[in-house]
Amino acid sequence: MKRNNVTGQLKNFVGIKQIDGCVLLDDNSLVAVLEILPIDFDKFSKRKQDDVLKEYKEWIKSLDYPVQVVVRNTNVDLSKQVDLILENTEREIKKKEDMREMLKLFDNFKEWLLKYIAKEKKVYRLYYLVIPLIDFKEVSLLKAAHKFKKEKEDILEDKKALLNMRVDENIELLEKTGVQAYRLNDSQLENLFSSYFQINNHQFHGDKHFYLDPDRWYTLWRKSLQKRG
Secondary structure, rough: OEEEEEEEEHHHHHOOOEEEEOOEEEEOOOEEEEEEEOOOOOOOOOHHHHHHHHHHHHHHHOOOOOOEEEEEEEOOOOHHHHHHHHHHOOOOOOOOOOOHHHHHHHHHHHHHHHHHHHHHHHEEEEEEEEEEEEOOOOOEEEEEEEHHHHHHHHHHHHHHHHHHHHHHHHHHHHHHHOEEEEOOOOOHHHHHHOOOOOOOEOOOHHHEEEEEEEHHHHHHHHEEEHHHH
């Protein structure tokens, strides 16, 4: 079975043995981490808010094990996504007949977007749900070494399977509240933990992320024009 190499900093300061689908700590507990994408709760109707709160309470009541909610600030590099969107938009505009007026609007949008992204990078918040499994115990050291190693591996795999079930349950229950949750993969886990020692850019979950939605950027830009007009 392939095991991810863990840097010395993670081993020495965080107490991580390995990262392989989840995090194995020095005390043999396991940890899975979900990234939670934010929702605009205040913009929901009263009925929608009540439905969200009802499902949220159901999620809380379903938990018979500890979880941890983590909120933190981080750097985020959106330059590639911004460049791609601007490039595609400009290409489409040049296909139109009335190009001069559209290019003027495009320049306005580009200026606004770059300022908006620069501002967002300073205050960007990430939300995580940490799901631990703290009942992974060592088997007796009195047993033969080869047998102990095999039983230890079997126990670890069983516990990982249980942790995976907990992850799936939480993702499903959170989705009922309207919240999207994504499990961090190995590279994202290492990026998350190592970011406590160095400045890392956050790794997004593809184009589904709240801050990578071009429609959202366009809507915010139109609102900014309305305020000025």
